Amino acid sequence: MPSLKKHLEQQLQQRQQANLYRHRASHLEPQAVIRHIQGRSFISFCSNDYLGLANHPALVKTCQSGLEDYGLGAGAAHLLHGHSQAHEQLETALADFTGRERALLFSTGYMANLGIISALLDRQDAVILDKLDHASLIDGAILSRAQIYRYPHGNLEILERQLKTAAERSRFCLLVTDGVFSMDGTLAPLPEMVALAAKYQAWLMVDDAHGFGVLGDSGGGCLEHFALDTEQVPILMATLGKAAGVFGAFVAGSEVLIESLIQSARSYIYTTALPPALALATRQSLQLIQDETWRRQHLQQHIQHFRAGAKKLGLPLVDSLTPIQPVILGSSEQALAASKLLYEAGLLISAIRPPTVPKNSARLRITFSASHEAQQIDYLLSQLARL
Numbered sequence: 001m002p003s004l005k006k007h008l009e010q011q012l013q014q015r016q017q018a019n020l021y022r023h024r025a026s027h028l029e030p031q032a033v034i035r036h037i038q039g040r041s042f043i044s045f046c047s048n049d050y051l052g053l054a055n056h057p058a059l060v061k062t063c064q065s066g067l068e069d070y071g072l073g074a075g076a077a078h079l080l081h082g083h084s085q086a087h088e089q090l091e092t093a094l095a096d097f098t099g100r101e102r103a104l105l106f107s108t109g110y111m112a113n114l115g116i117i118s119a120l121l122d123r124q125d126a127v128i129l130d131k132l133d134h135a136s137l138i139d140g141a142i143l144s145r146a147q148i149y150r151y152p153h154g155n156l157e158i159l160e161r162q163l164k165t166a167a168e169r170s171r172f173c174l175l176v177t178d179g180v181f182s183m184d185g186t187l188a189p190l191p192e193m194v195a196l197a198a199k200y201q202a203w204l205m206v207d208d209a210h211g212f213g214v215l216g217d218s219g220g221g222c223l224e225h226f227a228l229d230t231e232q233v234p235i236l237m238a239t240l241g242k243a244a245g246v247f248g249a250f251v252a253g254s255e256v257l258i259e260s261l262i263q264s265a266r267s268y269i270y271t272t273a274l275p276p277a278l279a280l281a282t283r284q285s286l287q288l289i290q291d292e293t294w295r296r297q298h299l300q301q302h303i304q305h306f307r308a309g310a311k312k313l314g315l316p317l318v319d320s321l322t323p324i325q326p327v328i329l330g331s332s333e334q335a336l337a338a339s340k341l342l343y344e345a346g347l348l349i350s351a352i353r354p355p356t357v358p359k360n361s362a363r364l365r366i367t368f369s370a371s372h373e374a375q376q377i378d379y380l381l382s383q384l385a386r387l
């Protein structure tokens with residue numbers, strides 16, 4: 001048997017040869033559109049800070065005052081006296097904002113998805129996922145031990161067949177989808193999925209990590225965009241580290257759903273509550289999301305501007321009306337090379353490769369923020385034209 005070290009060295013080498021090696025770059029500055037690396041400045045098109053709230057002065061100030069009131073760490077899990085007034089008030093605000101009876105905070109979106117799916121299902125049940133659903137949803141499904149079905153992205157025909165089979169063979173069936181697909185920017189066909197879920201008595205759960213704050217007139221996300229209610233989508237999950245600009249995640253739904261998750265979602269029970277100062281800042285962020293509608297307007301203008309310019313250049317665009325605008329290139333090698341060329345031109349754009357996206361669909365994942373300026377998008381287009 002090879003030693004652990006030898007085995008890992010070989011694996012890493014293979015990864016490198018396949019252009020799948022991932023690197024981290026560290027920095028010392030706040031999240032912003034302009035970034036500095038080794039004395040050079042770059043325009044970033046790779047953050048999920050869609051509304052430009054991650055370093056909003058009012059939120060930073062609120063966080064600082066939260067540190068004075070609550071100190072730094074929560075010190076314990078929610079059920080073991082880690083639950084503060086700041087957490088409680090944020091949950092109430094999230095329930096109000098989403099128009100649901102209650103909301104429950106999780107420390108991260110990844111943990112929320114693990115906890116929700118595994119708390120609701122067991123071996124007797126089924127869970128149906130879109131092939132492009134986020135890794136955390138897939139892992140939650142695996143953890144639940146339910147029978148897993150996955151349908152090709154957006155394919156309602158196959159979804160219906162799976163719903164039918166699941167209804168015949170399993171006790172309960174949970175249909176789980178990203179609201180906005182994180183690497184494609186496409187929307188799930190939620191109205192059609194609601195109808196199918198109703199027809200086969202499946203429960204529908206939407207992960208709105210990339211729609212929350214961005215879609216809908218008041219930023220309520222894809223459920224506001226499609227005007228869907230709690231009856232139609234009983235389980236709404238979203239994250240607070242993307243458009244909301246802070247950290248954490250929540251699930252919103254009925255009183256019984258939330259009470260059940262408090263009792264049995266293991267990634268809720270057995271983990272430290274997030275720092276109360278962050279919860280305080282997030283509550284204010286929710287207010288900004290609702291009040292500062294200009295942020296969503298700027299964002300939409302940038303998206304339209306980019307799409308019009310990219311169309312003129314003949315770039316292969318994905319049908320996305322969200323701030324996620326991928327340019328699919330194919331091989332990991334091509335995506336890496338393009339990302340590197342753009343880097344040399346002063347643009348930060350991530351190359352996304354398998355297994356994050358399917359084989360042969362490596363891409364540049366371009367994301368926009370309300371904080372971008374029109375000239376920055378013109379510059380991006382001019383550099384994409386050179387590629």
Ligand SMILES: *Cc1c(COP(=O)(O)O)cnc(C)c1O
Binds near residue numbers: 210
């Ligand atoms: C980012 C993301 C998550 C995970 O959220 P974190 O709070 O970053 O752990 C879950 N689902 C989707 C669709 C995401 O994009």
